[in-house]
Each structure stands twice: as C-alpha cells, then as structure tokens.
Amino acid sequence: MTDPTTTTPATTQGSSHAAAASAGATSTGTGTGATPASESGIDGMGPNNTSPTADSNLTDGADILHQQPGMTVHLTGRAASEALPEKPNGIIRCEDVNVYYGNFRAVTGVNLDFGxxxxxxxxxxxxxxxxxxxxxxxxxxxxxEGARVEGKVTFQxxxxxxxxxxxxxxxxxxxxxxxxxxxxxxxxxxxxxxxxxxxxxxxxxxxxxxxxxxxxxxxxxxxxxxxxxxxxxxxxxxxxxxxxxxxxxxxxxxxxxxxxxxxxxxxxxxxxxxxxxxxxxxxxxxxxxxxxxxxxxxxxxxxxxxxxxxxxxxxxxxxxxxxxxxxxxxxxxxxxxxxxxxxxxxx
Amino acid sequence: MTSIIDRGTTPLGHRRSKFSGERTPRALIFLVLIWACLAFSFLFLLILIVTTFIDGADRFTLSLFTEYPASSPDRAGARPAIIGSAWVIGTTAVLTIPLGVAAAIHLEEFADKRKWYNRVIELNVQNLAAVPAIVYGLLALAVLSFLGVQNKNIVIGGALALGLLILPVIIISTREAIRSVPIEIRQGSMALGASKWQTVWRQVLPASVPGIATGSILALSRALGEAAPLLVLGALVFLSFDPNGLLSGFTTMPIQIFDWTSRPQAGFQELAAATSILLLGLLVIMNGLAIFIRNRFQTRW
Missing domain, CATH: 3.40.50.300 (P-loop containing nucleotide triphosphate hydrolases)
Structure with missing residues (x-):
C-alpha cells in the first residue's frame, strides 16, 4: 500500500476518492489512499493534482456547497502535500488511562497520543x-457523579x-x-x-x-x-x-x-x-x-x-x-x- | 361502489353495530358517570360563587375599601384587612422566595445526592408540603415565644407562619424549573470554561425564572387565602388602624371574612361575601398571571 502523503497520481484521483467515500471499498485496499485532496487549486496544494472529472465523484451535498463562492470542498483528510508525521507529537497524551463510573470500568488501559x-x-x-x-x-x-480517571492524561x-x-x-x-x-x-x-x-x-x-x-x-x-x-x-x-x-x-x-x-x-x-x-x-x-x-x-x-x-x-x-x-x-x-x-x- | 381489493371487510366509517367499540354499554355508563362527577363538583362550585356574588354584590362598593370595621355593618369596611393582606403577603414573598430558590439551587445543583442526609432533606421537603397549615401557625407561635415576643399578632409573625407554609412549595416548584433546563446547557457552559457557579447564575437560573415565578405566585396565592395559621397567632379581627410596618398589628382578608360570617347580623354576612368576591378576584388574577408567565416566557427546549 502506498502512503497517500507521498504518492497521489492524478489519474487515480477519482477512484481513490470513491474508495474513501465508501468504507467497504477502502478496506479492500484498492485506492491509493484515503487522504488526497480533491480541490487542489483552492486548497493551494500545488499543480500536480486533480482533473475536473474528480468533481463528478462529489456527493450532491458537496456539489451544492461547491457552487457557493468562497467555499472549499474537501472530502478527504490531510492534503497530500502536507506531510503527516509518522508519530503524533502528543499535545494530549493518555498513559494507561482507565475511566470508571462508580465501580464500573468503562475504559481500560488506553495509551493514545494526539497530534x-x-x-x-x-x-x-x-x-x-x-x-x-x-x-x-x-x-x-x-x-x-462517580466518574473517575486512573492513569495519566497530559496536556502539553x-x-x-x-x-x-x-x-x-x-x-x-x-x-x-x-x-x-x-x-x-x-x-x-x-x-x-x-x-x-x-x-x-x-x-x-x-x-x-x-x-x-x-x-x-x-x-x-x-x-x-x-x-x-x-x-x-x-x-x-x-x-x-x-x-x-x-x-x-x-x-x-x-x-x-x-x-x-x-x-x-x-x-x-x-x-x-x-x-x-x-x-x-x-x-x-x-x-x-x-x-x-x-x-x-x-x-x-x-x-x-x-x-x-x-x-x-x-x-x-x-x-x-x-x-x-x-x-x-x-x-x-x-x-x-x-x-x-x-x-x-x-x- | 366496490373497493379495489374486496376482502369482505366493511368500509371505513360504517359500524357493524350501534354499540361497538367505544359505544359499548359499559363504556357509555362509565362516560356518563365521570361526566356526572364533573358536573357535581362544578355545580357546587358554581352555587358557591353565585350565592357569594348575590350576597356580596350590594356591599362591593368603595366603602368596603375605605372603611374600618365597625359595630354596624353599614359603616364597616375591610380596609385594614386589605392593607394587612398586602403587608403580610409582601413580607412573606420577600422572606420566602430568595430562601426557597437558594435551597432549591443547592439541592438540585450542588448537593451530592449520594449522601444520605441530602436524600433525607429532599424527602422531608416533599413531606412538609403536605403538613396542615395550622401546624405552621403553631410552629411560628413557638418560635416567637422562644424569642420572647410578647405581642405575636404582628406582620412579621404572620409572614413567618405563611412563609414556613409555602417554603416547601416554592422549593419544589423551583427544583422542577431548574430540572427542566437541559443538562446540555450546563455542559455547554462548562465546556467553555465557565465555573459551576457561573453556569448556575448565568444559564440555569435565568432559564428557570418563568417556572420559579409561576410556582411562587401560586404559592403566594395559597398563602393569601390562609386563615388558620394566623388565627393561632391571635390575629386581630377589629382593627381601627392601617397596618404600617413589620411590627404592626394586622388582620387579613380571610380572617376578616371568618369574623364577619360568625356574626348574627345579615349585613355582616353580606360584607363577608363582598370581601370574598375581592379575595376570589385577586386569586383569579394571580393564577392568571402565573399561567400567562408560563405560556409567554417559558423557554421551549
């Protein structure tokens, strides 16, 4: 699987887009990635992107929005030119977090960093x-009442x-x-x-x-x-x-x-x-x-x-x-x- | 005309029998019975109101508002009772509403409901609302005696008794109003960095003001009609001066009515009826105001 942050051939934009919009399809791994942006011109992504046909894959709702001036449409995650670091830098960091409601443990042992x-x-x-x-x-x-957090949640x-x-x-x-x-x-x-x-x-x-x-x-x-x-x-x-x-x-x-x-x-x-x-x-x-x-x-x-x-x-x-x-x-x-x-x- | 699909069923709007569904004999008898109950109670209310109006209409004049009680019905009026009612109810409102609202806010927003003593307090507030009015009169009497007050028939004493009487009602209705403010509003406020106190003061309380006002007015209208707790305090019935302060002697409209109806002369009976008309009118206005506030200002979430 190619990393979407590095490779986004313009020719496959349409299909990858459809794949991103349908979770069932993405799980089969046919798309180039879930993250290429569809509107490179507005988004300022650079010249290597989208053919106009990509627009045909937008949903009806997005089309309505698209016609409004000053509105950008993104249907995917981070624009391809913006590099997503391998590891999140951890502005919020969860270390072995358990959350209880009274005696009931709702969440157990979560380690999670947010970028x-x-x-x-x-x-x-x-x-x-x-x-x-x-x-x-x-x-x-x-x-x-009765909620309590074990473990460590840090912010910055x-x-x-x-x-x-x-x-x-x-x-x-x-x-x-x-x-x-x-x-x-x-x-x-x-x-x-x-x-x-x-x-x-x-x-x-x-x-x-x-x-x-x-x-x-x-x-x-x-x-x-x-x-x-x-x-x-x-x-x-x-x-x-x-x-x-x-x-x-x-x-x-x-x-x-x-x-x-x-x-x-x-x-x-x-x-x-x-x-x-x-x-x-x-x-x-x-x-x-x-x-x-x-x-x-x-x-x-x-x-x-x-x-x-x-x-x-x-x-x-x-x-x-x-x-x-x-x-x-x-x-x-x-x-x-x-x-x-x-x-x-x-x- | 035949229906599109013929299944042998009767078309809508045609009963198989005159006495089917909601028109079975049993249902009809029950319907007649509940209508009879309603008519019965309504009839008595109507008779009471009509006879009161017939008896009192002639005496419902300006002199009722301007004259003091006298030994002759022709010279007598309810002026001190009207002014006394205003003093007592006003003082009751000032004493009770802030206290009741504060208690309700504490119980609803700050008290830890898992603690047994808070649950005991809650249960007792509910129970207190059902205690007979005269018990509050006795309680006020005991408190005033304990404080060494010689003359217990004073405005503040009456307000104390009536305040104790309606405090549970105000607490309960305020709690209802506070509870009707959605939890999402509190969460939204807290999520913006507001403190608990700011959230209560700037979101919950303003949103519950219509409910609090409605409940308080209804509670005060109950206090306005009470005589028993004030009689226990030894309320005066023959006042020849206007009540003019918290420590002033007083009488109220229900007490004046109570006194006049126990007199043998027909003229006093008519005066009692006239004062009843005034009291009824005031109660209708207060309840109408409560309904108006509820309909006009209540936030629909």
Missing part, C-alpha cells in the same frame, strides 16, 4: 468507551488531573462540541460572547471577536444581519456551527467533538466536515464518530476501540484496538477486529 494540528477520529461500536475517553480529555467527566506535558490543576482552565484550553447542538437560550451574539465573558478574557472589541469566531465557523455571512436574534431560530446545522464558533471564541488549543454531525442532515454534515478541515490549521481536533465514512473523510489518524467482556465479572469495558494513520486503518489494518469493523462485519 498538534491534526484531526484524530475515535471510532468503534456503541459502548466501546470512545465518548467516555473523549470526555476525560477535558475533564468533562468530572461533572458526572502537564498532568491535567493533578490536584493543583484547575478543571475550569483545562476546559477553557480544550473546548468541546456536543452531539446535539446546544445553543444557549440567548441571542446569537450573546452565545458567542458568553465564553469570553465568563472566562474573563481581555477583549478589546467584543464585536470583532464575535465576527472573527463566526467567520472561522463559516457562519458569519448567514447570521451577520441577525446577531441579536435568538439562536433557537437557526437550523440544526447552523446551531452546530454556532456551537463551534462559541468554542472558538474562547481561543482554545484543542476542540473535542462528540459525534458533532449525528443530529444533522447530509448537507449540514458536509459543511461541518469542511469546517473541520479549515480549523485544523489552527486547532487540534479530536472527533468521536459513528460514521466510518466521516472518519475516512476528515481524520488524519484514526483510533479504533471495541468493547471487551471482563473474564471474571462479565462487565464490558472499552479498549483501544488499533491507532494509526487513517489510510492504514481503512486499507490495511493490523488487527482483524479493525478489519471486521471497517468492512461492516460487526458493530
């Missing part, structure tokens, strides 16, 4: 602990569960976007301004900050004339982008996303995925998704989790099976369970 300015996807069947692990990456699990080298660390500061630096869009019952403007206000950010102009956050979340043009209106008037997809904008406004380093598109229609989903590609330039993103195609489309690296039954008690607990570049996970996984899951044989 700076990378998109990492956590995939796996229901109950495999991927959301639980995600919530322990910014101490959101602290809010669940510092143990985020150390007694002297303020969980509020952790959450400001590592933001989170949830499954269901959860705008506050306030105006669009106040939704964005809430974070900077409560965290006491020094802001020279709140108006500018709101505009910047909404622009980065690709929502500004749609809402700039109704900033004072209730956020509840927005569509589901717009609400989710508002929640992303709200997270961006407090200037975090990492954004955790817990199935951010599972409540959205396909067009809104494409927009969020597109947005994630733009955001990767400035932020590190970790996304939990049930949708394997989504992981194939957006993620640089993918971690596959599964649930194992404990031999003694029979309790099921989540374990990390395999963690590698997305192209490897989807084309030539090392573990049979990964292969089975990717090809749809279980989960």
């Amino acid at each position: 700076f300015n990378e998109i990492t996807a956590l995939i796996g069947p229901s109950g495999c602990g991927k959301s639980t692990l995600l919530r322990s990456l910014n101490r959101m699990n602290d809010l669940v 080298g510092a143990d985020m569960y150390a007694p002297e660390v303020d969980a509020i500061e952790v959450r400001r630096r590592i933001g989170m976007v949830f499954q269901k869009p959860n705008p506050f019952p306030k105006s669009i403007y106040d939704n964005i301004a809430y974070g900077p206000r409560v965290t006491g950010m020094k802001v020279s102009s709140m108006d500018d900050l709101v505009e910047e956050a909404l622009t980065k979340a690709a929502l500004w043009t749609e809402v700039k004339d109704k900033l004072k209106q209730s956020a509840f008037g927005l569509s589901g997809g717009q609400q989710q982008r508002l929640c992303i904008a709200r997270t961006i406004a407090v200037k975090p380093d990492v954004i955790l996303m817990d199935e951010p598109c599972s409540a959205l229609d396909p067009i809104a989903t494409v927009r969020i995925e597109d947005l994630m590609h733009d955001l990767r330039k400035e932020y590190t993103i970790v996304i939990v998704t049930h949708n394997m195609q989504q992981a194939a489309r957006v993620a640089d690296r993918t971690a596959f989790f599964t649930a194992l039954a404990d031999e003694g008690t029979g309790d099921r607990t989540g374990v990390l099976v395999e963690y590698a570049k997305t192209s490897k996970i989807f084309e030539s996984p090392d573990d049979q369970r990964t292969e089975d899951y990717i090809s749809g044989r279980f989960g």
